[in-house]
Amino acid sequence: MSGSDAVAGAPLVGIVIGSRSDLATMERASTLLSDLGIASETRVISAHRAPGLLASYAESAAGRGLRVLIAAAGLAAHLPGVLAAQTELPVIGVPMPGQHLGGLDALLSIVQMPRGIPVATVGIGMAENAALLAAQILSLGDPEVAARLRAYRDAQTRAILEDETNRTSGN
Ligand code: RP5
Numbered sequence: 001m002s003g004s005d006a007v008a009g010a011p012l013v014g015i016v017i018g019s020r021s022d023l024a025t026m027e028r029a030s031t032l033l034s035d036l037g038i039a040s041e042t043r044v045i046s047a048h049r050a051p052g053l054l055a056s057y058a059e060s061a062a063g064r065g066l067r068v069l070i071a072a073a074g075l076a077a078h079l080p081g082v083l084a085a086q087t088e089l090p091v092i093g094v095p096m097p098g099q100h101l102g103g104l105d106a107l108l109s110i111v112q113m114p115r116g117i118p119v120a121t122v123g124i125g126m127a128e129n130a131a132l133l134a135a136q137i138l139s140l141g142d143p144e145v146a147a148r149l150r151a152y153r154d155a156q157t158r159a160i161l162e163d164e165t166n167r168t169s170g171n
Helices: 021-037 050-062 079-084 104-111 129-139 141-171
Strands: 012-019 042-043 070-071 091-095
Touching: 012 021, 012 050, 012 079, 012 129, 021 042, 021 070, 021 091, 021 129, 050 079, 070 079, 070 104, 070 129, 079 091, 079 104, 091 104, 091 129, 129 141
Parallel strands: 012 042, 012 070, 070 091
Antiparallel strands: none
């Protein structure tokens, strides 16, 4: 499956999700990356249901030009860790909210990586933060991405200040 085709060029960020049921949440990451001018791809590859395919994806990722991986999964969420074990690219893990434990199961599965194989874990369902962290990593070698990130933060701050001005001026 292809992610944000809106940005031309080879994808720099690979988004891997454990199930189609994670797609709606993680489309928020591909959309934000696209808004920041970063091409991404999205693949549905379960660590448990398709372990061979996940191994091939991990082993070929850097060679295909990907620079950062985002991996999202729920329940016993082994996908980010298994991916990180098979590539030296940075992996950002996104715990998916589950039906029974609210995503705490996935959060603990992803964040508690053993020493030597890190996964940078964001909050439960925090697709946007995964995209922003990936963009920040890319911005270290790309001044244009750095400028877009600065503009994103400035707009975020401006929106809060304007909202607060409107809210208090009505009193
Ligand atoms: C995980 O199990 C997926 O990442 C998903 O969050 C969860 C449920 O998957 P489905 O049963 O909806 O395919 O592997």
